[in-house]
């Protein structure tokens with residue numbers, strides 16, 4: 001049986017904008033109110049996805065969400081026609097309005113936690129959408145995320161879909177951004193590493209002081225239970241609270257893994273020696289590659305600025321690993337020096353490919369934020385909605401779709417334009433037909 005790791009990249013939505021919504025995410029706050037380009041952002045994302053497909057990887061896409069989120073604004077008491085809802089929300093409560101316009105579903109690393117069939121008790125691939133409770137604008141995502149996942153992985157024999165965890169900070173869950181799977185081969189049972197920022201029910205335990213810890217240990221444990229993971233195949237580690245306070249709001253901003261490699265910053269984890277010992281013991285006798293980047297070579301600040309660890313490490317069809325990095329890494333002297341050295345160290349990582357995803361980076365989303373990894377065998381892959389997979393013709397179709405519907409530039413004033421809502425809905429309606437995912441959006445169900 002063949003085995004693959006498929007990356008499902010989030011298509012950037014037509015309202016991609018910079019609203020400074022994510023306290024604790026330095027890039028989001030620094031770029032608040034800058035002009036965005038939804039068209040450029042969507043094309044940068046598609047270009048990365050296509051480049052990976054051209055490298056021989058299986059690559060998919062996930063649909064974005066409907067924004068502005070009129071249904072959420074109505075829930076919050078804004079009434080009248082859709083145009084009236086937009087106008088009164090923008091006038092009466094700018095913050096709520098902006099939160100309901102965010103295209104943040106583009107970062108599909110936060111869409112869900114995924115456990116491949118080799119790890120789960122019932123031999124199916126399990127999905128739990130992330131509740132994203134820590135940020136109001138992101139907490140609007142899980143319901144529709146579930147719809148999109150069910151439309152993409154629409155086969156009960158192979159795929160199990162759970163409801164997101166209770167919408168409460170005690171079970172704050174940010175999905176795959178805090179979850180890494182270590183394995184020999186994608187199709188063999190692996191060790192799932194869950195990384196949390198704080199304990200929800202035990203306040204005596206360490207926690208960050210300045211910025212929020214979005215993920216709790218209790219949320220990680222609940223997801224592991226739902227997915228039917230064996231205790232021998234799970235490790236929980238805490239993120240170093242001090243790096244959260246330096247702007248590392250997800251673990252995938254400071255560590256990334258692939259197969260038998262864990263690539264991380266010296267300061268990434270709390271009590272790392274004990275955690276790594278457990279990881280190695282549960283993995284087995286084959287030694288793991290723990291690639292630790294010392295602060296002396298790359299500071300936490302440079303790691304956050306360049307997203308050195310929000311890179312994708314992928315295994316190419318020939319067996320070598322390559323790093324998919326943002327161009328910010330190439331432009332930073334210390335980080336570039338480190339990456340040039342890394343490929344000579346004799347680890348499985350042999351090369352680095354740089355991509356321009358600047359539109360996403362300005363909101364704190366690098367290459368790894370833009371993708372959800374799903375390890376599958378060939379039978380499971382055959383059961384995936386094939387229209388969501390990237391090949392030459394689907395890439396051309398999606399690019400043409402972006403050209404047809406997306407604006408070149410967007411500023412805050414544009415978001416209250418009822419015409420943008422109509423444009424977005426028209427675009428998304430057409431997208432659901434291109435991807436054949438069904439009526440996943442509230443406006444299609446009304």
Ligand SMILES: N=C(N)NCCC[C@H](NC(=O)CCC(=O)O)C(=O)O
Nearest residue numbers: 018019020021022028109177250369
């Ligand atoms: N690291 C991973 N996996 N994902 C990055 C998510 C970035 C996202 N930014 C935002 O939501 C900013 C939106 C704004 O400010 O307009 C967030 O903070 O949740």
